[in-house]
Amino acid sequence: MELAAAKMIGAGLACFALIGAGIGIGNIFASYLSGALRNPGAAASQTTNLLLGFALCEATGLFGLVIALLILFT
Amino acid sequence: MNPMEQFAVTPLFSEPLLHIAGHPIYFTKQALMMVLVAVLSSLFLTIAVKPGRLVPSRGQSVAELSYKFVADMIHSTTGSDGLKFFPFVFTLFMFVLCSNFFGLIPGSFTVTSQIAVTFALALLVMLTVVVVGFAKHGIGFLKLFVPHAPWYLLILLVPIELISFLTRPISLSVRLFANMLAGHTMLAVFGGFAVSLSAAGGIYMGIAIAPLLLIIGIILLELLVAFLQAYVFAVLTCIYLNEALHLHDHH
Numbered sequence: 001m002e003l004a005a006a007k008m009i010g011a012g013l014a015c016f017a018l019i020g021a022g023i024g025i026g027n028i029f030a031s032y033l034s035g036a037l038r039n040p041g042a043a044a045s046q047t048t049n050l051l052l053g054f055a056l057c058e059a060t061g062l063f064g065l066v067i068a069l070l071i072l073f074t
Numbered sequence: 075m076n077p078m079e080q081f082a083v084t085p086l087f088s089e090p091l092l093h094i095a096g097h098p099i100y101f102t103k104q105a106l107m108m109v110l111v112a113v114l115s116s117l118f119l120t121i122a123v124k125p126g127r128l129v130p131s132r133g134q135s136v137a138e139l140s141y142k143f144v145a146d147m148i149h150s151t152t153g154s155d156g157l158k159f160f161p162f163v164f165t166l167f168m169f170v171l172c173s174n175f176f177g178l179i180p181g182s183f184t185v186t187s188q189i190a191v192t193f194a195l196a197l198l199v200m201l202t203v204v205v206v207g208f209a210k211h212g213i214g215f216l217k218l219f220v221p222h223a224p225w226y227l228l229i230l231l232v233p234i235e236l237i238s239f240l241t242r243p244i245s246l247s248v249r250l251f252a253n254m255l256a257g258h259t260m261l262a263v264f265g266g267f268a269v270s271l272s273a274a275g276g277i278y279m280g281i282a283i284a285p286l287l288l289i290i291g292i293i294l295l296e297l298l299v300a301f302l303q304a305y306v307f308a309v310l311t312c313i314y315l316n317e318a319l320h321l322h323d324h325h
Contacts (some may be wrong), residue, residue, distance in 0.1 A: 030222070031184075048150065048151070048309060051302060051305060051306060052306065052307070052309055052313075053301070054302075054312070055249060055303070055306035056308075058249070058253070059245055059248065059249040061251060062248065062253065062256065063245075063248060063250035063252075065252055065256060066248055066251075066252050069255070073078065
């Protein structure tokens, strides 16, 4: 019983990784928007970098999610 | 209702197809979806460009658009000598994109929500990168792990570069798998809300419309994520190929 409870708590704690991912993704899009509004001409050329940064950032949060799933379902 | 139930891989026939070293190999729902995705996407692309009209029909412009999209992506990330990897990157992109989209059809199965599939794809990418790197630069490919820095920093940097190279297949596969898994789990959880609310009857029947509306929004988000993850997978493949082709000299 205690083990099951500890597993639940552990999985919940592992999801804290998503806080960082949320902050990071917010930062990326905020900086992109402020940059794009200053220089709209260069905005289109940077969408690849934007999406790449978004994906790299999101992945770090998802690793935490995967750990949570591993704790719950193994 | 368990939201993880949808990811269970079940055999379609009770008889295994063949035995490899004593292990029975079944033809599963997932294998059927992979075959469907591969066959349908290649059939569509072949039939769509067959007429070769000067003014393209709808199907033809979709096929031409996806061709141009991937070609532009490779050109901007690896330069013109990366274009010989176009078939590889295009196949990867179309396979991931189509399996993501097919997975969003209710009742179907998302192939890319299985870590076995995405890890196999990521390993294929890394294998290609290593083979291309050694074929092009010989033993000089190992310079990839030695950045331009003073020797006392190299003691620290070389292990870091090595670890970052070795974790690439993991991050590449886990990103795609976790995105698909999280999205479909979220859909199942909100679907469960709607079902249990409407089962409660009375006033709760009216409230059940809220999760239903939310599901529509999430499906829209999932469509975006499905495209984005396929794009990111292809772009990262291009970037890794670029490093194998050009090592550290940027162009």
